[in-house]
Amino acid sequence: MAEYSISQLAKEFDVTTRTIRHYEDLGLLAPARRGQTRVYSPADRTRLRLILRGKRLGLSLDDSREIIDMYEPGKTNVDQLKKLIDAIQLQRSKLNQQLDDISKLLKDLNQAEADCIEALKSNGNP
């Protein structure tokens, strides 16, 4: 089986069909049609997965579209390729910043949790 309906994808990724159509409106998806009905390929499904991953990382849909377009080898122009590499490096530096942020936040959370547990010990049985 190599195709999906919109509601199948919606169920699988836990979003609404409205959301999926919205992504299409913005040009992030372009499923085939059988008559009027959308038919999604595995590639479409992958794109959706990438979009949602980007969302979890706080990317805008525009950002996601840019990134996803990076994966497609359709760009023949040399300048375009160079611009792409620049964009990739920029995204990479953002991601590294995020990694740093996350590790700091995790440390903070650990500390906060330890404090809570400590407070429970001294406060739990007065």
Added chain:
Amino acid sequence: MAEYSISQLAKEFDVTTRTIRHYEDLGLLAPARRGQTRVYSPADRTRLRLILRGKRLGLSLDDSREIIDMYEPGKTNVDQLKKLIDAIQLQRSKLNQQLDDISKLLKDLNQAEADCIEALKSNGNP
């Protein structure tokens, strides 16, 4: 020196004063006042830093407020503490998901970059 004006902080963190006041409106900051003018302590500055870190990670301001409040030991109630620990663990699992997402995205970007470079080699001098 242990205090800052709103525009000092705005400059330092590259946001507008409107943004900082907005965070105050939502209850994320509560600077002292000298007369009518806001006076920010180092602790306020730290809170702002945390808020912006949260933003980079795609957290909502409400989420950030919750997290920041975790760091404060003002909660004496046992139930509150247990709820806090739950919240902390939930945040931690979200962050771990993000770590996973990021590592996958970084892999993808590396691949995309390699493809670009490859394309440049074969296309750069035809």
Added chain:
DNA sequence: CCTTACCTTTACGTTAACGTAAACTATTGA
């Protein structure tokens, strides 16, 4: 004294990312 540079509050405007509802079509099983 007057301009310049900050500060303030109030309030309407804007953008992104959908939600929600209306109105319609097509397929399918009782």
Added chain:
DNA sequence: TCAATAGTTTACGTTAACGTAAAGGTAAGG
């Protein structure tokens, strides 16, 4: 045959996170 189910388009509504403008207070410097 008819009602339920799943699909469609169109279009107005909503929320978060500020932007932007108006209208004004205050302190320093020329």
